[in-house]
Amino acid sequence: MTLKSKKEEAGGKKKKGLRSFLSNKLPPYIMVAPAIIFFLLFTVYPIVDMIILSFYEWNVIQPRKWVGLWNYKYLFDIQIDFKIALQNTIVYTVSEVFFLILFALIFSVWLQKDSKVNAVLQRIMFFPHLCAMLAVSVMFSWLMDENGLFNMVLSFFHLPGLRWLNSSSTAMMSVVIVSVWKSIGYQTLILLSALKTIPADIYEAAALDNTGPVRKFFCITIPLLSPQLFFMLITITMSSFKVFDSVRMLTKGGPGKSTVVLVYYIWSYAQSNLKYGVAAAAGVVLLVILLILTFFYFRILDKKVHYQ
Amino acid sequence: MGKIVLKNICKNFGEVKVLENLDLTIEDGTFTVLVGSSGCGKTTLLRIIAGIGPATSGEIYLNDEEISDVAPGRRNIAMVFQNYAIYPNMTVKGNIEFGLKNNHVPKAERERLISEIAESVGLTELLKRKPSALSGGQRQRVALARAMVKKPEVFLMDEPLSNLDAKLRIQMRSELIELHKRLKTTFVYVTHDQVEAMSMADKIVLMEKGVIQQQGSPEEIYRNPSNVFTAQFIGTPAMNILKLPNGCHMGFRPEKALMSETAPYENCAYRTQGQVLTREMLGSETLYKVMVAHVDGSSQPVMVKMTEETIAEDRSVRIAVPEKDLYFFDREEARIRKEEKPGQYEECLRCLREVRT
Amino acid sequence: MTAKQKRKIARIVTGTLNTLFKVFVGFLFLFPFYWMAITSVKPYLETLQFPPTLWPKNFTWSGYQTVFRELNIWMYIKNTIIVTGSVMVIQIFVDVPAAYAFARWKFKGSGILWLLVMAAFMVPGQLTFIAIYFMFADWGILNSLLPQILPSGASAFAIFLLRQNFKQIPEELIESARLDNASEWKIMWRLMIPMSKATVVTTLLFSFIGHWNAYFWPLVMTRDEKLKPITLAIERLKDMERGLDYTVIMAGNIILVLPVVVLFLLFSKKIIQAMAYRGMK
Numbered sequence A: 001m002t003l004k005s006k007k008e009e010a011g012g013k014k015k016k017g018l019r020s021f022l023s024n025k026l027p028p029y030i031m032v033a034p035a036i037i038f039f040l041l042f043t044v045y046p047i048v049d050m051i052i053l054s055f056y057e058w059n060v061i062q063p064r065k066w067v068g069l070w071n072y073k074y075l076f077d078i079q080i081d082f083k084i085a086l087q088n089t090i091v092y093t094v095s096e097v098f099f100l101i102l103f104a105l106i107f108s109v110w111l112q113k114d115s116k117v118n119a120v121l122q123r124i125m126f127f128p129h130l131c132a133m134l135a136v137s138v139m140f141s142w143l144m145d146e147n148g149l150f151n152m153v154l155s156f157f158h159l160p161g162l163r164w165l166n167s168s169s170t171a172m173m174s175v176v177i178v179s180v181w182k183s184i185g186y187q188t189l190i191l192l193s194a195l196k197t198i199p200a201d202i203y204e205a206a207a208l209d210n211t212g213p214v215r216k217f218f219c220i221t222i223p224l225l226s227p228q229l230f231f232m233l234i235t236i237t238m239s240s241f242k243v244f245d246s247v248r249m250l251t252k253g254g255p256g257k258s259t260v261v262l263v264y265y266i267w268s269y270a271q272s273n274l275k276y277g278v279a280a281a282a283g284v285v286l287l288v289i290l291l292i293l294t295f296f297y298f299r300i301l302d303k304k305v306h307y308q
Numbered sequence B: 001m002g003k004i005v006l007k008n009i010c011k012n013f014g015e016v017k018v019l020e021n022l023d024l025t026i027e028d029g030t031f032t033v034l035v036g037s038s039g040c041g042k043t044t045l046l047r048i049i050a051g052i053g054p055a056t057s058g059e060i061y062l063n064d065e066e067i068s069d070v071a072p073g074r075r076n077i078a079m080v081f082q083n084y085a086i087y088p089n090m091t092v093k094g095n096i097e098f099g100l101k102n103n104h105v106p107k108a109e110r111e112r113l114i115s116e117i118a119e120s121v122g123l124t125e126l127l128k129r130k131p132s133a134l135s136g137g138q139r140q141r142v143a144l145a146r147a148m149v150k151k152p153e154v155f156l157m158d159e160p161l162s163n164l165d166a167k168l169r170i171q172m173r174s175e176l177i178e179l180h181k182r183l184k185t186t187f188v189y190v191t192h193d194q195v196e197a198m199s200m201a202d203k204i205v206l207m208e209k210g211v212i213q214q215q216g217s218p219e220e221i222y223r224n225p226s227n228v229f230t231a232q233f234i235g236t237p238a239m240n241i242l243k244l245p246n247g248c249h250m251g252f253r254p255e256k257a258l259m260s261e262t263a264p265y266e267n268c269a270y271r272t273q274g275q276v277l278t279r280e281m282l283g284s285e286t287l288y289k290v291m292v293a294h295v296d297g298s299s300q301p302v303m304v305k306m307t308e309e310t311i312a313e314d315r316s317v318r319i320a321v322p323e324k325d326l327y328f329f330d331r332e333e334a335r336i337r338k339e340e341k342p343g344q345y346e347e348c349l350r351c352l353r354e355v356r357t
Numbered sequence C: 001m002t003a004k005q006k007r008k009i010a011r012i013v014t015g016t017l018n019t020l021f022k023v024f025v026g027f028l029f030l031f032p033f034y035w036m037a038i039t040s041v042k043p044y045l046e047t048l049q050f051p052p053t054l055w056p057k058n059f060t061w062s063g064y065q066t067v068f069r070e071l072n073i074w075m076y077i078k079n080t081i082i083v084t085g086s087v088m089v090i091q092i093f094v095d096v097p098a099a100y101a102f103a104r105w106k107f108k109g110s111g112i113l114w115l116l117v118m119a120a121f122m123v124p125g126q127l128t129f130i131a132i133y134f135m136f137a138d139w140g141i142l143n144s145l146l147p148q149i150l151p152s153g154a155s156a157f158a159i160f161l162l163r164q165n166f167k168q169i170p171e172e173l174i175e176s177a178r179l180d181n182a183s184e185w186k187i188m189w190r191l192m193i194p195m196s197k198a199t200v201v202t203t204l205l206f207s208f209i210g211h212w213n214a215y216f217w218p219l220v221m222t223r224d225e226k227l228k229p230i231t232l233a234i235e236r237l238k239d240m241e242r243g244l245d246y247t248v249i250m251a252g253n254i255i256l257v258l259p260v261v262v263l264f265l266l267f268s269k270k271i272i273q274a275m276a277y278r279g280m281k
Helices: A003-053 A070-078 A081-110 A116-130 A133-143 A149-156 A171-196 A200-208 A213-241 A245-250 A262-271 A276-307 B042-050 B092-102 B107-121 B136-148 B166-183 B194-200 B218-223 B228-233 B342-356 C003-039 C044-048 C062-069 C073-104 C110-122 C125-139 C146-152 C156-168 C171-179 C184-195 C197-212 C216-221 C230-239 C246-280
Strands: B004-013 B016-026 B031-035 B057-062 B077-080 B154-158 B186-191 B203-208 B211-216 B240-243 B249-252 B258-260 B270-281 B286-293 B299-306 B316-321 B327-329
Touching: A003 A276, A003 C073, A003 C110, A003 C125, A003 C146, A070 A081, A070 A276, A081 A171, A081 A213, A081 A262, A081 A276, A116 A171, A116 C003, A116 C246, A133 A149, A133 A171, A133 A245, A133 C003, A133 C230, A133 C246, A171 A213, A171 A245, A171 C246, A200 A213, A213 A276, A245 A262, A262 A276, A262 C125, A262 C216, A276 C110, A276 C125, B004 B042, B016 B042, B016 B211, B031 B042, B031 B194, B042 B057, B042 B077, B042 B154, B042 B186, B042 C171, B077 B136, B077 C171, B092 B107, B092 B136, B107 B136, B136 B166, B166 B186, B166 B194, B186 B194, B194 B218, B203 B218, B203 B228, B211 B218, B211 B228, B228 B240, B228 B249, B228 B327, B240 B299, B270 B299, B286 B316, B327 B342, C003 C246, C044 C246, C062 C073, C062 C246, C073 C110, C073 C146, C073 C156, C073 C184, C073 C197, C073 C230, C110 C156, C125 C146, C125 C216, C146 C197, C146 C216, C156 C197, C171 C184, C184 C197, C197 C246, C216 C230, C230 C246
Parallel strands: B031 B186, B031 B203, B077 B154, B154 B186
Antiparallel strands: B004 B016, B004 B057, B203 B211, B240 B249, B249 B327, B258 B316, B270 B286, B270 B316, B286 B299
16 A cells, blocks of 8 residues: 555545544534533632632722631631521521421321322412412511411410511521421422332231331331432422521511521622622532532432432 | 445444444345344444444445445435334324425425325325324334335334234234335344244344354255354254264254154164153144254253154154254354365264264 | 221211311411402401401402502513513523433533533522622623523523433434434424423423512612512512502512412423422432
8 A cells, every 4th residue: 555545544534533523422512512601601600709709808899809718717706697697597497307397298198198189288288389489478477467367366275476577586487487388388299209109019018917007107108208308308408508588588687687597698798798708708608518418419319229 | 226335343332342343245125134132233233234323443335335424314224113213293294204304305295205105005094193093003104104205225124023913013024025025125124033034034144242143045044054053043943953972063953853653764864762751732733852862872852843743752762864954063063064074074974873883 | 886887987087087187288378378369459448457357348459550550560570571581492492402412412521511510400599699790790781681581591400300301212213313314403303392392391380480489589680670570579569658558568469479370270280290300309
């Protein structure tokens, strides 16, 4: 073979390579490109910028000034309001997790049977989840008014009225009540569909073994639901750490600082105090918490896949 | 025209080498059947020809033109899939029309082609139906019509009959043969069913572990197998293979063996005695499993197929096979043909004779 | 009484109690909505009455009239609809191809890119709003609706859901379409989308509900009254000069909730299925 023909052959191969690259390798990149650009702009860049900003002092008007870890010191050492916010968020999260899982378990087992009434009730309970938080908060601010329906019911049973959202001792509890009410239908729904995946023959075998309903619940339902319950634990925790809307609408963080949560803290430092560095540092703390939770989330997700 | 030439085809799935340096020529207008057990690489080969599962390396020619990097839709090849791959969201007509539209065939021409094809496969009344309202056989026809309407140079079929019930399968088999006669284009048909392969093919390509074991007409493959694998793959029950004292193998087909309780079979090259173990009545034939005393002194079961059904279980019988129906294979299980290796052939024959005396 | 009769009576009693309790729970979840509805048609003075009336003595549409006339609610609704509509259109063109690529193609770097999608799924707007706000300020688009539209352009959840669906479509169909000389674009629009109609509709529904109810994002992105969505307008009803007028507030909230009610009544089965899936994953 002459040198020339060898060269030609090599050229031919290259051309072929390009053609097959264009038809076999390129399309997926073109298809994901728009989405990736959106995510880079609106997820990656903001997060990176937030982490950088957390080491600076900045109030928009003056240029950014490097302050090292001062913002973090401000959060944990200098002021106590961040610790209060963190504490409030934890209280809120723990109550959400506890009540949502408890009620979701009760309701899902109770409404498990396929019947018309159950289907209708499931839908009624689910609807608030889709409904705007704003409308829900308006309804509950009226219900929880000092002359509102809740106190009327309490006085009917000769119980003293509560100040609900207007007292620092009950405000957090009231916010929890509202959000549990709003999303219990959704959580119930998830558990109901998880229950459907438990094979009927297990229950049939239990029935033949003369298993009582309580035993059935604790020895069969709960263990078989445990991956799902753990999953719920993580997702509820994650969404609770992000809570903002209900707090803003119902209490605006008050009375005092009794319902200031993490995101509310970040928002108010950015919006009203114009201390963007501090807001960013608080954001980083929330990000770390969410990352840890995400890690567990995927661990369980993997396990579940292996399980099947 | 539809001649396919595959040169030096390799295909790896990750670390696993499915095909290695495979060469194959499929002549224009033949009904070629790729047959082999599952995992032998026959479907992989078909997908390489179609272009939907490109080869790792190697070249494919269609009518002497290289098409290795031509997009599947531009190869002028049609394929019928195992599960038909009918687009569930389109009507029967939409399914047939889809490819034509992609190739920018004008509307009037499309209508003409569709009605012509629908007529020829008997789908005219069903054109407006959705696939979900079709039976298995009707879906099969839609898949065929969709392939035919493109007037391709090559039809590829990947076990198209495996999802049909037995009766329909036999009917579709003969319809496909007729179709091939009518269209006179190249058919490449993949199946694991040797009966299907024997009944439909002009040419059978028998594959195992990514290697072509033998290719030829059904008759050739049946009568003149080149190795133990081919000999045992084609024909039911499989050919009896027995070891000879010299390490070679001897084989005979169950339907070629002679068996009776009394006849001496003087003129047969292979003669032995045995005892009937079981008897299966198949209708026109009866299948016997017989324990025979083999040349090396051991006893081995062999299958014998006969039209007579007079011999009862547990009876002692004589079994014999004439020389023309005996096959010899060497230690590597390759065929020893009399005309190619007369020395080895004679040696094997001698093994049989020695024992008899 | 025989044991059989006893068992029968016990069954009837528990059954009735069970149903009664279910009615009670249903009441707990429906009552607030009922209250909102009747309050919105009560005259102002009747809303102040103690104890409150369970059915309005006098009906009035004045609450709705105030919302529509004094508040110029149409402008806000228009903003919401433009935002929601644009988001849905952008999402279709961005999410469907991405989901298709992730479901059907093996390509170098797909792992790391998928990780990026997951990250976007986990990172809430509550963390990104500061940087994005100033980015938009740099771009000079703060005085448009774009800040409310663009950040939702790609939805990780939609990509997730669609990818799952595309994965279930048999490979043969796509191969067959490629043999039929269909482009990837055509395979997507003529095959994948029609075959995943239910999922596409569901993701669009979620998108709609999410943006109709959106609160946090517009709150941090909008300064100009002309750009605010319906939620922010309805929220302001509480801070009107005349003080708390529950007739008007409830009327506004009914308007806010009504489209979602209608959608839920129409698509409840689909929504519930998708929601359950989202929770199970």
